[in-house]
C-alpha cells in the first residue's frame with residue numbers, strides 16, 4: 001500500500017496561460033493505492049458526490065492505464081472539483097507518484113508529468129500539464145512541449161474560492177483564438193517579469209507580472225463579483241490578482257504581513273455580491289509527498 005499527499009495548484013498565474021503553474025501548501029488530495037487484479041476507485045471528501053468512480057471517467061483511471069498498474073484506489077478529496085485549484089490534476093498527480101512506487105516502475109518525477117497529464121485529457125479534452133507538473137514537482141513550474149522546469153520559490157498567496165463551480169471544459173470555450181501583436185508583446189513582458197520575480201522570491205515582482213490582456217478578461221466574466229473581489233484585494237495590499245486556473249477561484253499574491261487582510265477583503269467582497277466563499281492563506285510549496293508505504 002502507498003499513500004501520497006498531492007497538493008492543489010494554481011495554473012496560468014495570469015500571463016502564463018497553459019504554461020505557468022504553482023504548487024500550494026494547502027489544500028491537498030490524499031491518494032492511497034493497493035495492488036489489485038482489477039482497478040476500483042473510491043472517492044471521499046470535499047465534493048466527492050460530483051466525482052465519478054468509474055475508472056474511464058476519473059482522472060486516475062488514465063494514469064492506471066498509462067502505467068499498466070491496476071489497483072484498489074482511494075481518493076480523499078481536499079481540493080474541491082471544478083475549483084480552479086487543480087482538483088482533477090491533484091488526484092492524477094498523487095496516483096502517478098503512488099502507482100510508480102507501488103509497482104516499482106522507476107520513473108522520475110519529470111517522467112510522471114506527461115503520464116498524469118493524460119488524466120486531464122479525460123476531463124477537459126486537453127492533456128495540459130500546467131497543474132499536474134507543480135502537483136508532482138512542487139514550486140513554480142514552466143511547462144512547454146519540451147518539458148517542465150521547476151523553481152523553488154517562497155511566495156505568499158491567497159486563493160479565494162467562491163461557492164460556485166466552473167468547469168475547465170466550459171472555461172476553455174471562451175479563450176480567444178487570436179491575439180494582437182500588442183497583446184503578445186505585453187504578455188511576454190509580463191510573463192518574463194513574473195518568472196524573474198519567482199527566481200528572486202519577490203512577491204511584488206511576481207504580482208507586477210501577473211496581468212494578462214487576452215484570456216483572463218474573458219474568464220473573469222464567468223465569475224460573479226470578480227472585479228469587486230480583485231479591487232478589494234488590491235486595496236488590502238495585494239501585489240497581483242488573477243483568475244486561478246480556469247476559475248472560479250481567484251488568486252492574489254502579496255507580502256506575508258498582508259495575507260490575512262487580503263483574504264478578509266476578498267471574502268467580504270464576495271459576500272457583498274451575495275456569494276459564499278472560503279479563503280486559503282497559502283504559499284508556493286512542495287510537490288506530492290509519500291506519506292506511507
Ligand SMILES: Nc1ncnc2c1ncn2[C@@H]1O[C@H](COP(=O)(O)OP(=O)(O)OP(=O)(O)O)[C@@H](O)[C@H]1O
Pocket residue numbers: 011050051052057058059060075080081082083084085086087088089091092123124131166167168169244245246247
Ligand atoms: N479525481 C478527480 N478529482 C476531481 N475531479 C475529477 C476527478 N476525476 C474526474 N473529475 C471530474 O473533473 C471535473 C473537474 O475538473 P476541472 O478541470 O473542471 O476542475 P479543476 O481541476 O478544479 O480546475 P482547474 O484545472 O481549472 O484548476 C469534474 O467534472 C469532476 O467530476
Ligand SMILES: N[C@@H](CCO)C(=O)O
Pocket residue numbers: 011012017018019128130131168171172245246
Ligand atoms: N491552463 C488550464 C488550466 C486549468 O486546468 C486552463 O486555464 O484552461
